Amino acid sequence: MRKVVFSAVLVLLCSVVLASGLLMPVVKAPMIVTTLGQSPGALMFRLVCVRSKIACVQEDLLTATQLKELAQAPDGPKTLVITTGTSLKGMGAAGIDINLEVERIENLIKQAKELGMTVIGAHIEGMARRVDATDEKSITTVIPKSDLILVIASSDEDGYFTKFSETSGIPLLKVNESLDIGPALLELINAN
Amino acid sequence: MAILNSIISVCYYLISAFVVFVLAKSIIKTKNVQDAILYSVMLMPFILRILRIK
Amino acid sequence: MTDRNLLIVKLVSLALVAVALVIAGIQFHDHRNYQEEVVKGPGVTQVKKLSDYFEPLKGSINDCNIYIIDSGVPGGTAFLIGSSHPEEPAGNLTAQLFVENAKLAKGRLIVAIRANQSASRVSRPGDAYPLYYTIETPWGEKKFRMGDRWSSPLDSWPDPEVYVNYPSGQLLAYMDVRNFNRTWPGRANGMITEQTNYAFMNVIKEEGVDIFIDLHEAELEYPVISTIVAHQKGADIAGMASMLLTSTEFRIGMEYSPKSLHGLSHREVGDHSDAVSILLEAPEPFLDRVRGITDEKLLLTGQDEFVVMAGKYGLLYEKIDEKGWPIDVRVGRHCSTVLMIFELWGDFNPGKEVVIQQVPRYDEVVQNGTGYYFRDPSKAKTEDIYYE
């Protein structure tokens, strides 16, 4: 295990946090993470936060009402993170309803903006979650409405997110690996 | 239940055996050469199943 | 045609069919009865039978070996099974590699190499699978049975007109009553595949298994590929394993086990026991419907022009090029993923560690080949040889 952790740290140190020239939004902890498409991206995001000691709650089915209640608590979340890319295990009846998911997330983003929260749209599971139409729907619902786009290098193999950031003016935070997300976020939080 | 399932399984071997019996009879009786060949080919799965080979 | 000529045709066609039946019959018979040799590794402390956990399986075709590798040092108990689907060879090869090599420093590891023996002793009509495949080893070739996804009808006949999974009541296609990864958690008075699952659940409960891993492979057209599928109890471990492996060895994803898809190990083992259940998928182009020539070469190299073409049309969920997905890569992925999951299990559950040694990781398997890790039965003591 030590070997693995060592190499992971090594990769982390060598990784380059790529940030676009655009002005970064204010990112504050605690964070709350949810997913459009019920893929484990939100879980991974929480795990990397835990490793970097950033307060983060994972709520895969978070609703606008829940968010409002949580945000009004004293230690309520200040940043909403939405991971994109859908889970396809068990199509049909065992799968997810992408239209309901889109509706939930649209309401959620609207609520977050009303609450003055920063919204991070993230794609952190690589090209494997950029294959089909539901993946695309998940991305196009979240990313254009985000204050910050967070991706790992393998999610942006074709430069899709870089180009989108350039044309839309939404800042992009691009890291090499998912394990690099924590340190990169810490840097942003500390910059405030 | 296990015994019942075994009995049911045996019934299926008996049904297959009966099919083989009828096919064999048909081969003997038929006057059509093409039918005779087809019936022979049709015997294959039923025979191997009855012999519990496949 | 005269009666005489007709009689001749009849006799000739019957004779030809008889010859075909004898030739094919011998091959089917040999395949069903072929015994794979397993040399007990240095870590194996006990070899039990599945029927020790469920008496009715005694003497049946599905009474497989249960290898126990005990460190003697208190810790957790892990359970690894291969050949849930014997048409996915990286599963049983990896399991056997663990049995022949693993030594434990802490905790216990239980392994079943051929979880569904019946399915490993039949080939699928209409799909033209090879009957065997051979793995090169430093001491010669080692031959394995290529099996099917479903148990043999010789052991489970007939199928119901629709299969109702126990106890969920979910409807599945009729032949799935013979699909070992649709019949979990099993049924004591069900058909043989359901009984086998029931026996495995008994192993899990009686041995106090903490973490259970089921080894699989999948076609590239299928969305759940190169991934770790985890019951919610194991989601954190699987998510972390996915990230660590992706950053250090190879890309592997993670999926949650859907709560409404029943009969699969990653759902039912977790729901019906205290164990965390995880299923691993490696890419196997041999299983793709668009595959070209179906033979042992495709099975072992994973190289196929048609599958590559499907990839160019964006129809696949995993990358493929002319190098294909060789068996060593697939076995190596399973080895590293299993080791990583066990390591993380220990990190997340102090005092319940399962510390495994002498099992190669991905790079080593790819470099040396899977066969490098199999022991030579001709040099082993008779009492150390077991048969699958």
Added chain:
Amino acid sequence: MYFHAGLILAVIAVTFAVAKYFKLSVELSMLLAAIAAGIVHAGGAIPVRHLVEGSFTYLDVCLIFITATFFMNLLKESGGVAFMVRKIVITFHKTRLLCLFFLTVLLLIPGALTGSGAATVLTVGTLVGTVLSYMGISEKRVAAIIFICAAMSAAAPPVNLWAMMAAAGSNMPYVGFFQPLLVLSAIGAFFAMFFLGAKGKNVELEKALKELPEPPEKMNWLRVGIPFAVLIFLIMAGRIWPFSTPTIGLPLMFVLASVSAILLSPKKLQILRIATETIHSLIPLVGIMIVVGILIQVMALSGARGLISLGVVTLPLWVLFSTLFLILPVSEGLLQYAVAPLLGVPLILLFNMKGMNAIIALSAMAVMWPIGDILPPTAVVGRATVMELKFKGHYYKDFLKTALIPMGFVLLVATLFLIFSNELSFLVGG
């Protein structure tokens, strides 16, 4: 690989054509094509194991055909069928539309329960056909109605073998299909029945009763109903008490229902003779299934199957939508149930990838496939229909041509379901 697989396909086509030219039957031509392709693939050797193994592909389906027909033949011999026909004619001869409605429902039941259109034809096809002809519907229209309704019964829930096999192959639970399949198959069956059967003279009751065979005096609804009740009970028992009922399987269910028919028959039945005749009459049907299995195995072995599959899934989506109404029935005519894993699985994965509703899309395809059961070379249900109805007209000019409009209607509706799968997702359920 492309050349090799293409060559194998060419060898199959040429051998089949040559064999047909020399007046060999469809079954033997196909067998020769499979053997030739196998030899070319193996470089001169005969892949014996594959030829034998392929013959097992549809063994269980063959047993269903055999036992279902045996059951129905027993009812026929005991006079039960004649009894039912007379009763239906007497009861409904004045209310034509109601009569057609009940006959459609009757036709949908056997296939819905077994997943086999041939089972419908073999069990109730003759009975309904007879009634229809007494309602003044021409022979070719009767045959077309029986075929379409049989095809729709195979598509109808709860058991749709194509959907089940494709769902199994793509790891979808077979859940949520009941409603879309019911809607599609009912639309198809009722359209065929009313389109082809609405017009016609009223039944001349006296004449009909005079011409219809007389059932034995002791025959009554109980004697004819109980065997059906036994069958339905056995099927339902497996659903209602799945964990305390042994696994009986459809063939044995038909045998058990047959036993009750024998016990209740008012006259002594020559069981052995009927059983022998049943199997004998089914030889063309069973024969083609066994030979198709062999051909499929050789095609899989040589990569020819993969080439076809690849060809279909790499078509642009709009081409696929506009040609599936041809591709699916034609491939069904060629390969039978094997199309579900062969084309169904890659197609459903493709549709899922494109964001379509997988359940609606698969339901639509699973209703289009059985329509192909009228097409050569296998034409299993089509052949069964003309065989059972003792149809005297021409297979293509009369039977197939009459069925074309309802076939086209079903294919059109199913294609619309496919295209608008997301809009129709509210139908998913059951």
